[in-house]
Each structure stands twice: as C-alpha cells, then as structure tokens.
Amino acid sequence: MDKIRSRSSARVTEPRQGAQAIRRALSVLRILAAGRENGVPLAEVVQVTGLTRPTVHRIVHVLIEEGIVERHDRTGRYAIGNQVPELALARPRPSPLLVAAGPSLRRASAEIGDTLFLTVRTGNDTLCVDRRIGAYPIQVLSIEVGARRPLGVSSAGVAILAALPAPDARKIVTANEKRFEGYRTDVATVLGEITAARRLGYGMREIGLVQGTKSISTWIKTPDGRPAAAMTVSAVRTRLGPRREQEVAEILLRETRAIEQAIRASA
Amino acid sequence: MDKIRSRSSARVTEPRQGAQAIRRALSVLRILAAGRENGVPLAEVVQVTGLTRPTVHRIVHVLIEEGIVERHDRTGRYAIGNQVPELALARPRPSPLLVAAGPSLRRASAEIGDTLFLTVRTGNDTLCVDRRIGAYPIQVLSIEVGARRPLGVSSAGVAILAALPAPDARKIVTANEKRFEGYRTDVATVLGEITAARRLGYGMREIGLVQGTKSISTWIKTPDGRPAAAMTVSAVRTRLGPRREQEVAEILLRETRAIEQAIRASA
DNA sequence: GCGTTGTTGTCCATATTATGGACAAAATAC
DNA sequence: GTATTTTGTCCATAATATGGACAACAACGC
Numbered sequence: 001m002d003k004i005r006s007r008s009s010a011r012v013t014e015p016r017q018g019a020q021a022i023r024r025a026l027s028v029l030r031i032l033a034a035g036r037e038n039g040v041p042l043a044e045v046v047q048v049t050g051l052t053r054p055t056v057h058r059i060v061h062v063l064i065e066e067g068i069v070e071r072h073d074r075t076g077r078y079a080i081g082n083q084v085p086e087l088a089l090a091r092p093r094p095s096p097l098l099v100a101a102g103p104s105l106r107r108a109s110a111e112i113g114d115t116l117f118l119t120v121r122t123g124n125d126t127l128c129v130d131r132r133i134g135a136y137p138i139q140v141l142s143i144e145v146g147a148r149r150p151l152g153v154s155s156a157g158v159a160i161l162a163a164l165p166a167p168d169a170r171k172i173v174t175a176n177e178k179r180f181e182g183y184r185t186d187v188a189t190v191l192g193e194i195t196a197a198r199r200l201g202y203g204m205r206e207i208g209l210v211q212g213t214k215s216i217s218t219w220i221k222t223p224d225g226r227p228a229a230a231m232t233v234s235a236v237r238t239r240l241g242p243r244r245e246q247e248v249a250e251i252l253l254r255e256t257r258a259i260e261q262a263i264r265a266s267a
Numbered sequence: 268m269d270k271i272r273s274r275s276s277a278r279v280t281e282p283r284q285g286a287q288a289i290r291r292a293l294s295v296l297r298i299l300a301a302g303r304e305n306g307v308p309l310a311e312v313v314q315v316t317g318l319t320r321p322t323v324h325r326i327v328h329v330l331i332e333e334g335i336v337e338r339h340d341r342t343g344r345y346a347i348g349n350q351v352p353e354l355a356l357a358r359p360r361p362s363p364l365l366v367a368a369g370p371s372l373r374r375a376s377a378e379i380g381d382t383l384f385l386t387v388r389t390g391n392d393t394l395c396v397d398r399r400i401g402a403y404p405i406q407v408l409s410i411e412v413g414a415r416r417p418l419g420v421s422s423a424g425v426a427i428l429a430a431l432p433a434p435d436a437r438k439i440v441t442a443n444e445k446r447f448e449g450y451r452t453d454v455a456t457v458l459g460e461i462t463a464a465r466r467l468g469y470g471m472r473e474i475g476l477v478q479g480t481k482s483i484s485t486w487i488k489t490p491d492g493r494p495a496a497a498m499t500v501s502a503v504r505t506r507l508g509p510r511r512e513q514e515v516a517e518i519l520l521r522e523t524r525a526i527e528q529a530i531r532a533s534a
Numbered sequence: 535g536c537g538t539t540g541t542t543g544t545c546c547a548t549a550t551t552a553t554g555g556a557c558a559a560a561a562t563a564c
Numbered sequence: 565g566t567a568t569t570t571t572g573t574c575c576a577t578a579a580t581a582t583g584g585a586c587a588a589c590a591a592c593g594c
Contacts (some may be wrong), residue, residue, distance in 0.1 A: 018552055021288040021581065026333050033357040042542060052583050057543065062286035065391070066293050076542075076590095080357040086389045088355035089396070089413035090300040090347040099430035122353045123334070129356070146356035285581055288552065310570060317552050323573065343561090343571075 007112035022053060025059050030123060032069060032080050034148040037081030039072055048179055052155040085261055097229060098130060100262035101220075104255035105132050115139045119156035119217075121227065124172050125149060126157040128258070129229075140213050150176040152190040153183040155215035159203030161194045162229035163219035169194055170247040203230070204250050206208040206237070214240045223264050231256055291318060292326050297390060299336060299347050301415040304348030308341055315446055357421065358423035364496060367529035368487075371522035372498070373400050378518055381502040382406045386484075388494065392416060392441050392514050395425040395495075406481045407501040412458060415445040419457040420450040423497035426484035428461045428472030431493035436461055467515050473504070482509045485519040498523055 031045050039243075042047050042060065046053050063069035067083035101118055109116045109132035118130035128147040133139055151157040151172050161169040174191050180186050195202040203217035217232040233240075233248050240248065299313050309327065313320050327345050330336035334350035345348050368385055376383045376399035385397035395414040400406055410421075418424040419440050428436040447453050464470040470484035484499040500507075500515050507515065 005503075016325070016329055016332060018325050019288060019292075020551065021286060021477050022292045022326065022329055023290045023333065024581095025286075025292070027334065029354060035352045043540085054544080054583055057287050058283070058581080059289065061543090062283055062289055065283060066290065068293065068465065081355060082358065082362065083364075083389060084351065084394075085355040085358055086387075086394055087296060087300045087347060088352040089394065090415065091349065091352055091413075092304050095352075096350065122350060127353055146358075148357070160482050188301075188581080214311050263546080291552095308570075320571080321554055322552080325552080326588090328572090343578065430583080 006121065015047045021059075024055065025063065027051075028059050029080070029124065030148075031062070032078055034125065035077065035079055036146060036148075036156070037079060039070075039075070039077030041075075041077050044211075047079065049180070059120070059149055079167055085221070096263070100266055101130065101229070101231070104262075105130060105245075105256045107153060107254045108132075108251055112233055112248055114233050114248075115141060116142060117156065117159075117194050117232040117234065118229055119154070119232060120229045121160050122148075122152065124151055124175050126151055126154055126230070128156075136239070137233070138236055138239070139164045140236070142213075143234070150179040150183070152193075153180065153185055153219040154232075155203040156207040157203075157248065158193045158197050158205070159217035159219040159230040159232075160227045161205060162197035163221060177223070200249075202252065203232075204245070212237055214245075216240070216245060216248055216252065218249070218256045220256050220259050220263075223260075226260065228263070231259070268514070288326075291316070291322065292330065294318075294328050295323060296330070296335070296347070296351075297392065299345055300343065301392065302346055303413060303415075304343030304346060306337075308342075308344050312345065361363075362396070363533055364530070366376045367533055368397065368496070368498070369528045371525045371529075372397060374400050375399075375498070375500075375518055375522045379500055379515055381500050381506065381515075382408060384410060384423065384499040384501065385496055386421070386427075386499060387496045388417075388427050390416060391418055391442050393421055393497070394428065395417055395423075403502075403506070405503055405506070407503070409480075410501070413463070417446040417450070419443055419460075420446070420447065420452055421499075422470040422484040423471040423483035423499045425457065425488040426462045426463050426497040426499075427472060427494045428457075429464035430486035430488060468500075469519065470511070479504055481512075483507070483512060483515055483519065485516070487523050487526050487530075490527075495530070498526070 005076055009012050028045055028048050031048050032040055034040070042056060045060070049056065060069055064071055065079070068081050070081040071077070072079060075092070082238040089175045097120065104117055105118060113134040113136040115134055117128055119126045120129050125148045128143050131143070131145050133141070149157065149159055161172065170191070173187055177187050180190070193203070193205070203219070205215050209228050213234055214237040215232055215234045217230045220229045221229045222229060231252055233252065268485070286493040294316050295312055297351050298315050299307055301307070309323060310484070312327070313323050314330050327336055331338055331348070336429065337346050338344070339346060364387065371390045372383055380401040380403040382401055383399040384395055385392045386395050395412055398410070398412050400408070400501060416424065418428055419454045421489045428439065437458070440454055444454050460470070460472070470486070472482045480501055481504040482499055484497045487496045487497045487498060498519055500519065
C-alpha cells in the first residue's frame with residue numbers, strides 16, 4: 001500500500017489507519033455484490049482483491065456467521081446475504097437522485113423508445129439503479145437494476161470517468177486493471193475511450209457489452225462538479241446510426257441538464 | 268468473551284476467530300441501523316456496544332471513508348450510509364417471506380381494519396419489514412418499515428422470543444439488557460411477558476410503545492421450527508377489549524398458519 | 535478404479551495490526 | 565465567564581489478523 005498525502009481535488013483527509021481488516025472485508029463485499037444472486041467463487045474474490053486465500057476465506061466465513069454473506073450450497077459460491085438489505089432499510093427509501101431523475105427518464109424513454117439506464121458510481125464500480133424499457137419492440141435488457149461492473153467497461157462507466165478529473169480517472173482505471181480481463185478490455189483501451197468521450201461530450205461504445213448493441217451515455221454532475229451518475233441508451237447497433245446517434249445524444253444531454261437542475265433545486 | 272462449544276439446537280460451528288475488528292464493525296453498524304435516518308450519537312454507540320470510545324470512533328470513521336456510514340453535519344450523529352442500499356441491490360428484490368406473507372397480510376388487514384405489521388428477527392433486533400394500514404379511521408402509524416428495536420420491547424419481539432427455545436431467548440434478552448433502559452423496561456419484565464405469551468399462544472402488550480395503544484402478535488415459524496417473523500396488530504387500546512382481542516388473535520393465528528404453509532410451498 | 539488438476543478449507547508461529555488508557559479539543563450547558 | 569458533556573487524537577503495547585504450507589475434497593480423464 002502507498003501512503004498518499006494530499007489530492008489536488010476536494011477532500012484532503014483520506015488515509016485513516018487501524019482498520020485494515022474492516023477495509024478488506026468491505027472490498028470483499030463489493031466483489032460479492034458484483035456477483036448478484038449467483039455470487040462469486042472464492043478463487044475469484046482472491047484473484048480480484050489480491051488478498052491471500054486464507055484471509056479471504058476467514059473474512060467470508062465470519063461474514064457468513066454474521067448473516068452478511070451467504071454461501072450457496074449447490075455451487076459453493078458466495079453472495080451478499082439477507083442482512084444487507086435489512087441494514088439498508090435504515091435509510092429513507094427513494095434516493096434524491098432517483099427522484100430528481102424520474103421525470104427526465106420518463107420523458108427521454110418515451111421520446112427515444114430504446115432502453116434507458118441510470119447508473120451511479122460506487123467506489124470503483126458502476127451500479128445500475130434504474131432502467132426504463134422503451135416502446136420499440138427490440139430492447140437491450142441484459143443490464144438489470146443492481147448490476148455492477150468495474151468503472152470503464154460500460155459506456156456509462158466511461159462517461160463517468162470522462163467527467164472526473166483526469167488523474168482520478170486514471171487511478172480508478174489502473175485499480176480496476178485486474179478486473180478488465182473478464183470483460184475483454186484493458187487499461188489502454190479504456191483510457192482511449194475516456195479521451196474520446198471528453199472530446200465528443202458523451203460516452204459511446206460501438207461494441208456494447210452485449211454482441212451487436214451500441215450504447216450512448218451522458219454524465220450527470222452534482223452542483224460541486226463531481227459526476228453523480230450517467231444516463232445511458234442501449235439499442236441494437238443498426239438502430240443507432242450516425243444521424244440517430246446525434247439525435248439521441250441531444251435528447252440525453254438536454255435531460256441531463258434537467259436532472260442537474262432538479263438536483264440543485266432539491267439541495 | 269466466552270468460549271461456547273456446542274449448542275443444543277441446530278448449528279454447532281459458531282465461533283470462528285481472527286476477525287474481531289470485522290465483528291465489531293458490524294455490531295456498530297447494527298446500532299446505527301436502529302437510529303434510521305437520524306442516526307445515533309457516538310456516545311450511545313459506545314454505551315450500547317460496550318466498546319471503548321477510541322475503538323468506536325476509529326471504526327465509524329473508517330466506515331465513513333468507505334461510504335458505509337454517514338455523519339450528519341448538523342447533529343454530528345452517525346447513520347447508515349448510501350453504500351449499504353447499493354450493496355443491497357445485489358440481492359433479488361422481494362424476500363420470499365414478503366411474498367409468502369403478502370396475501371395473508373392483505374386479507375387480515377381488510378378483515379381487522381387496524382394497522383398490521385410484519386416483523387422479522389435480525390440478530391438481537393426486531394425489524395419491521397411490512398406495514399398495512401387498515402380502514403378504521405384511527406390507525407397506529409408510529410412504527411415504520413425499517414424500524415428496528417431490541418428484541419423484547421415490542422409485542423412482536425416478545426412473540427418471536429416466545430417461539431425460540433427458552434435458553435436462546437434468555438440469552439438474547441440478557442444481551443439486550445443495556446438497551447432496555449431506553450424503552451422503560453427490563454430483563455425481568457420481558458421474561459415475564461415471554462412466559463405469558465407462551466401460555467396465551469400469542470404476544471400481547473397492554474401498554475404499547477406508544478401511549479394508549481395495545482398490540483397483539485403471533486409468531487410465524489419456518490419449516491424447521493425456528494421463528495421467522497411476527498405478525499402484529501396495533502390499535503388504540505379501547506378498540507381491543509377482551510372480546511375483540513380474542514377475535515383478532517384468531518384471525519392472526521389463522522393467517523399465520525397460511526403463511527407457514529406458503530413458506531413450505533415455496534421452499 | 536487411480537492419478538491429475540482445480541477448488542476450498544485449516545493450522546499456527548509470527549509480525550502487523552488494532553487496541554484502549556490518557557490527554558486534548560470542541561461543543562454545549564450553566 | 566466556567567463547568568460539563570461529547571467528540572477526537574496519540575502511541576506504547578498486547579492481542580489480533582496474517583499468510584505460507586499443508587490437507588481435504590470435487591470434478592474430470594482414462
């Protein structure tokens with residue numbers, strides 16, 4: 001581990017010590033969260049976190065005893081346990097972002113007709129928090145609410161990274177290096193996509209995570225200038241030619257501004 | 268800490284070591300969860316967990332850095348952070364219990380007309396996971412979905428304790444001793460209520476948590492005989508005289524059996 | 535059946551990490 | 565203004581978490 005002193009951007013009080021084990025447990029949890037209901041095999045957690053197997057094993061089993069993690073008997077995979085949603089109930093139900101974005105998502109979805117996603121950043125991951133299905137008969141539904149992927153592998157992730165200060169983005173991308181393999185991409189490619197997104201004003205992937213799909217993402221910023229989320233349209237590639245890409249991007253950018261306004265209003 | 272070897276009931280593999288810090292962090296989290304949106308002052312966490320202040324302080328602040336806990340600027344209280352619901356999204360949305368209980372809650376609510384609660388046990392707490400408002404114009408709405416209290420202070424808690432093996436119940440009650448003060452009760456009173464509930468077949472509190480209310484709770488068991496939840500009716504005391512208590516209890520017991528059947532069917 | 539490979543699980547000596555007593559600084563009450 | 569309560573920090577020390585090495589088990593091939 002490296003001792004980082006100060007960041008050029010906002011917060012300066014980052015590195016607090018005396019809780020290595022807790023931090024490790026949390027990074028394990030985040031990997032498990034990426035596995036959703038199916039969970040993740042121990043070996044993969046070891047691989048991705050870079051911790052040793054005994055350590056991961058110990059952490060995971062303590063968390064099982066505590067009800068935070070479950071182990072699927074049949075597959076032996078580890079997954080987020082039911083105590084996590086129970087803890088989550090402590091918070092008021094709909095997040096301010098979802099409230100602020102609701103009307104815009106409805107409008108954009110009606111207007112565009114393809115599947116719309118709202119994705120937030122959580123640590124080094126993107127997390128899909130809302131999805132609206134459009135009227136067009138062919139819809140890209142592969143990504144579900146709750147889906148979690150390393151920042152950088154989806155157009156939403158690229159958009160969010162593009163909206164971050166370059167050094168921060170770079171740091172996240174390199175931190176995710178190990179996890180990129182599973183998505184057939186790498187640090188250089190992602191950095192290239194980020195640069196392209198900055199130039200374009202929105203994130204775009206000709207080759208979506210699903211074969212034959214294309215995605216366009218805009219970034220949504222909080223009043224302090226930090227990216228809060230991304231709004232994404234995914235569709236079969238043939239439906240998003242250059243002309244329509246332009247059209248869709250304009251709608252997304254318009255609604256993005258509306259959401260940013262709504263956030264400001266609610267704060 | 269004591270070294271428990273074996274339990275008379277089910278699980279025998281309980282005490283795994285090498286993760287004190289993680290367990291402590293989790294017990295802190297559970298206390299914070301009880302504080303809901305408002306959170307809990309540090310001193311209270313210290314008092315209830317029995318940990319030292321430096322330790323709690325360290326844990327809480329690491330969790331803040333990780334996004335698991337938030338500190339409300341104005342009050343200085345600590346609360347569950349937004350990363351917890353994000354992790355929770357990894358699990359499929361409606362819990363099997365909620366699905367199984369849904370129709371029964373609807374029926375019972377329509378029939379009784381007073382507020383109905385579904386409460387689960389989570390560790391040493393009860394957690395309200397569903398609430399149905401009845402048709403009668405005066406409703407007891409003080410307990411909200413997500414509300415968390417020490418097992419023993421509500422009629423639902425008493426019901427769940429009554430359904431547990433006596434030694435387990437006793438252990439939980441003594442573990443909660445410190446927290447009872449805040450609810451104007453104590454170990455002896457709670458143990459008495461549990462015994463009474465076992466005799467009656469359902470839990471009952473003449474003096475509810477809210478002045479002038481009365482509650483009746485039945486316990487719901489999983490196929491293996493462990494209590495999974497409690498179903499509760501709360502109403503102003505005058506509306507629950509001896510005759511109607513009897514009536515309501517019978518409806519609850521009937522629907523309880525229906526839920527138990529539904530759980531068996533879904534397993 | 536019996537090696538082979540790829541998992542997961544366990545042990546324990548050791549160094550690293552988390553601990554908590556004591557002290558300090560805010561915030562709040564008086 | 566001082567007293568009191570609450571939160572925050574330090575650091576020497578002991579207890580805790582660590583990970584190398586080994587073991588058990590499962591899945592596959594033949």
